[in-house]
Amino acid sequence: MIHESSFVDEGAVIGEGTRVWHFCHISSDVTIGENCVFGQNVYVADQVKIGNRVKVQNNVSIYTGCVLEDEVFLGPSCVLTNVSNPRSQVNRQDLYEKTLFRRGATIGANATVISGIVVGRYAFIGAGAVVTKDVQDYALILGNPGRQHGWMSRHGHKLDGPNNKGIMTCPESGFRYQLKDGKLSCLDLDEEEPLPEELSKGDRPYEEYKGE
Numbered sequence: 001m002i003h004e005s006s007f008v009d010e011g012a013v014i015g016e017g018t019r020v021w022h023f024c025h026i027s028s029d030v031t032i033g034e035n036c037v038f039g040q041n042v043y044v045a046d047q048v049k050i051g052n053r054v055k056v057q058n059n060v061s062i063y064t065g066c067v068l069e070d071e072v073f074l075g076p077s078c079v080l081t082n083v084s085n086p087r088s089q090v091n092r093q094d095l096y097e098k099t100l101f102r103r104g105a106t107i108g109a110n111a112t113v114i115s116g117i118v119v120g121r122y123a124f125i126g127a128g129a130v131v132t133k134d135v136q137d138y139a140l141i142l143g144n145p146g147r148q149h150g151w152m153s154r155h156g157h158k159l160d161g162p163n164n165k166g167i168m169t170c171p172e173s174g175f176r177y178q179l180k181d182g183k184l185s186c187l188d189l190d191e192e193e194p195l196p197e198e199l200s201k202g203d204r205p206y207e208e209y210k211g212e
Contacts, residue, residue, distance in 0.1 A: 001018075001019045001020065002014075002019075002020045003020060003021050003022050003023075003024070003134060005022045005023050006020050006021070006022065006024040006025065006026070007024070007026070007166070008020070008021060008023045008026040009025075009026065009027050009028040009030075010028055011028035011029050011030075012026045012027065012028055012029070012032070013030070013031045013032065014026070014032045015032055015033045015034035015035070015036070015052065015134050016034050016035075017034050017035040017036075017126070018032055018033070018035060018036040018037070018038075018039045019037050019038065020042075021037075021038060021039055021040050021042075022040045022041070023040055023041045024038050024040070024041065024042045024043070024044075025043045025044070026038075027043075027044055027045050027046045027048075028046060029046045029047050030044050030045075030046065030047070030048050030049075030050070030210055031048075031049045031050065032044070032050045032054075033050060033051045033052035033053070033054065033070070034052045034053070035052060035053050036050060036054040036056070037053065037054075037055045037056065038056045038059045038112050039056060039057045039058040039059075039060075039076075041057070041058055041059045042056050042058070042059075042060050042061070042062070042084065043060075043061040043062065044062045044193040045061070045062060045063045045064040045066075045112040047062050047064050047065075048062050048063070048064060048065075048066050048067070048068075049067045050062070050067075050068045050072075051068055051069045051070035051071070051072070051103070052070045052071070053070055054068050054069045054070070054071065054072045054073075054074075054124060055072075055073050055074070056074045057073075057074060057075050057076040057077075057078075057109070058076050058077070058159065058163075059076060059077040060074050060076070060077065060078055060080075060114070061079075061080065062074070062080055063080055063081065063082040063096070064082055065082040065096040065097050065098050065099055065115060066082065066098075066099050066101070067098065067099070067100050067101065069100075069102050069103040069104075069105075069121075070103050070104070070200075071103055071104045072101045072102075072103070072104065072105050072106075072107075073105070073106040073107065073110045075106070075107055075108045075109040075110075075111065075127065076109045076110070077109060077110050077199075078107045078108065078109060078110060078111045078112070078113070079099040079110075079111070079112040079113070079117075080099065080113050080116055081099075081112075082097055082099065082114070082115045083095065083096065083097065083115060084097060084098040084114065084116060086117055090111070096115075096128055097115040097116035098115075098116065099113060099115045099116060099117055099118075099119075099209060100117075100118045100119070101119045102118065102119060102120050102121040102122075102123070102137070103121045103122070103191065103192065104121055104125045104154065104191075105119045105120065105121065105122065105123045105124075105135075105158045106122075106123070106125060106156065107119070107125045108124075108125050108126045108127035108128070108129065109127045109128070109138060110127055110128045111125045111126065111127060111128060111129045111131065111144070112129075112130045112131065113125070113131045114130070114131060116133045117131065117132070117133055117134050117135070118134045118135070119131070119134075119135045120134070120136045120137035120138070120139060121137040121138070121191050122137060122138050122152065122153075122154050122191070123135045123136065123137060123138060123139045123140075123141065123152070124138075124139070124140045124156065125141045126140070126141060126143075128144070129141050129142055129144065129146040130143075130144040130145055130146055131145075131146040132145050132146065135148075136148070136182075136183065136184070137183065137184060137185070137191065138151045138152055138153070138154075138159075138177070138184040139151060139152070139184075140152045140158060142173045144183040151168065151177065151179075151184050153168075153170035153172070153173065153175060153177065154170070154173065154175065154189075154195070155170050155172040155173045155175075155199075155202075156206075157170050157171055157172055157206075157209060162178075162179065162192050166178055166179065166180075167187070168184075172202070172204070172209060172210045173199050174188075175187070175188045175189060176188055
């Protein structure tokens, strides 16, 4: 579904089930996967590659050099860049830097991601944060400059400290996570596997989990 107010340039490839809402512009030589959603006033520049089931909220520009793997979430008005030292007088179109958003990463509303970095799988960038360096899988990044403030589960809950076996548990899914050699991984589901259907729809508001 492409809204009549949006423009899709010749050469763009858009997968089945993807929805493009009002006032968007999808440039040529863009590849977009299946079942994605693009909110109002989204711009996607040439050569951008976007995976499946990606959600992009209103007022986001995705510039050349950005790669979004499956199930990335870009919050409203977040900012992505592709040159570290822009000058109007200096043409650096051949020097665009690659920024990789790994599977399941969330970028919060009004957050800024500086170009040339990797945002890890299921990392969670809080609203308004400014990210200037690589982010580990499942890391929670807050503030300006962005710093890690713990770990987030795949379901988007901050994980409490590990038990005596070094295990942290998501209060919503029950999935167990373990920190080893400074890296967090899920013990119950491979990071590249889709969520089971029964766990892919939240059935309780976030506030109900905060007291557990």
